[in-house]
Amino acid sequence: MNPFPIPKALREYGRVFRDAGRQAWLVGGALRDMILGKKVNDWDVATDAPAREVAKMFPRVIPTGLQHGTVTVLWKGLTIETTTFRVDGNYGDGRRPDSVTFTSDIREDLRRRDFTMNSLAYNLETGELLDPHQGRADLAAGLVRAIGDPLERFTEDGLRPLRAIRFASQLGYRIDPDTLAAIPRTLENFRRVSIERVRDELVKVLLSPRPSYGLNLLEETGMLPHILPELSACRGVEQKGFHRFDVLDHSFLSCDGAPDKIELRIAALLHDIGKPAARAEGPDGLPTFHRHEELSARAAEEALRRLKFSNAVISAVVHLVRHHMFAYDDSWSDAAVRRFLARTGPENLEDLLALRLADAYGTTGTPPDPRGLDPLRKRVRDLLERSRALSIRDLAIDGNDLASLGVPRGPVMGRILAELLETVLDDPELNTPERLLDIAGKIKGKYGV
Known part of the structure; x- marks a missing residue:
């Protein structure tokens, strides 16, 4: 009986090699994950067939690395990276072999791999499992x-x-x-x-x-x-107060406490990396970190650009880090909540709340009660049901309307629109064309119009 749940299409793939007088072995992470009972997404096969021969055996083949004996075969819904048995030469640049030598021995191929757990091979035709480096024992251990x-x-x-x-x-x-x-x-x-x-x-x-x-x-x-040298510099930066840990351990634990979404995990890890630079001694001798969120946001952006993250990830992380220090309580007016949403964006609220919970987890090492954030969540929901005017583009008038009042396009128009937005954040009922045009006509004089 087959000890592994090999997909039917993969077994048929192996028979193509058998019929050509060649071997096909399932190897690498696919076999490791199968042994561990994990879902396999990427299939890796090793063969004694040269890559160009493999390319002729199947109708849909991508020549991903012919010089290293690798092609990617698209076969019955599977994507199978297939590589000729090989022995690597010297690694002159410490990254990739200067040369490869192809071999007919699967054991020589397995010897070049990195870790024992990745050095197993399963013959797709005979069902033989090769484990020359005790990888299965290491997986079990x-x-x-x-x-x-x-x-x-x-x-x-x-x-x-x-x-x-x-x-x-x-x-x-x-x-x-x-x-x-x-x-x-x-x-x-x-x-x-x-x-x-x-x-x-x-x-x-x-x-x-x-x-x-x-x-x-x-x-x-x-x-x-x-x-991440910026993060490493947080070791030994003590925080006192409610914090049980220095900034580095707090950051590590905060990362644990964040949902498994990469933007949130990174934001939790980097949200306090500005604290070493912001640290000062308060009147009571305890450390203070005033406005560390701004320094953290800048340092996070610099670090993520150096690591070549996408602009979308960088933007999301920096935004969360910059705004993670909000201190909501029931005394906030409706206008204060709307201004908070105008700064942070209602679309970012759930991520910001998740970061707050992760931050709290990193403070003590114990999960916080998430219900503490429910009042803000409910308040936001209620306010958005009444009005979603949170940015200049949400105003009932635009630059064309102001131009009809004689307001020139440029910085002055921008400042008048910004003041109108502040007015609407205070009182959303003023967000009608008539009332905003009336207000604009009254305030334009102080802008020299």
Whole structure:
């Protein structure tokens, strides 16, 4: 009986190789995840067939890396990355092999891989499972272990140390002591890795079930200052008051407390990175961090641009960090709530509230009662049902209407529209063309019109 739930289409894929007198082995993350009972999204197959031969065996093939023996085959709804058995040459740049030598031995191919958990192979035709490096035992033991000498593996590819931490974080595994000890000794090689590859691994750490585990490993191994020096600088910055932790541990725990949405996880991690620069001593001798949210927003933007995140992610994170210090209570007037929404955007409210809960979790290490945010949520809902005029574009008049009053286009018109918005935020009932034109006619004189 087949011990693994191999899709029918993948078995048929293997038969094409059998009929051509070739081998096809399921390898890599697909086999690892199948053993762990996880959903498999990406299929990797290793074969003794040269890539150009594979390309002739199937009608839909993408030549993703012919020089390294790799093609991507689109087959019956599956996307299968298929690579010829190979042995890697020297890694002159610490990122990729200078040359590859193709081989007919699957065991030689498995020997070049990074970790034991990724060095298993399952023959799609015979059902044979190869495990030359005891990867299955390490999976059962919850262990991330490099194949052979970890110093050699990490010298070959500078990203592998970060991948070790990422796997540990994603799976909740320990890192083998020898493998862990090799990470600080290969940091120079890690620094040569492209920032995009580093960013992608960092995202996977942050989306782990408990990102603080991986983040603490980054700090322990000395990798964190090379990725986020601004965050590393938060170690030892004490906060006192309700806070049980320094700024770095608070940030790590806040990340744990955020929903698994990357913008929220990053915002929770970086929301206080301006505190080292904002720190001052108050009259009582305790530290203060006035307006640290502005410094944090600027530092977060700089860090995320350096890591080459998308503009959309950067914009969302910076906005959340900049506005995370709101202090709502029942004394807020309706106008104050509307101004809060005008600044933050009603579409961002739920993310901002989620960040507030994550921040609270990072303060004590215990989950806060989310019901404490319900009064603000209800207040916002009630106010939006009455009026959604929160920006200049929501006003009942526009620049053309002001021009009809003789207001010139340019800065003066912008200032008059801004004053009209403030008027409407105070009293939404004034948001009609007649009343706004009347107000504009009365105030334009003070702007020299």
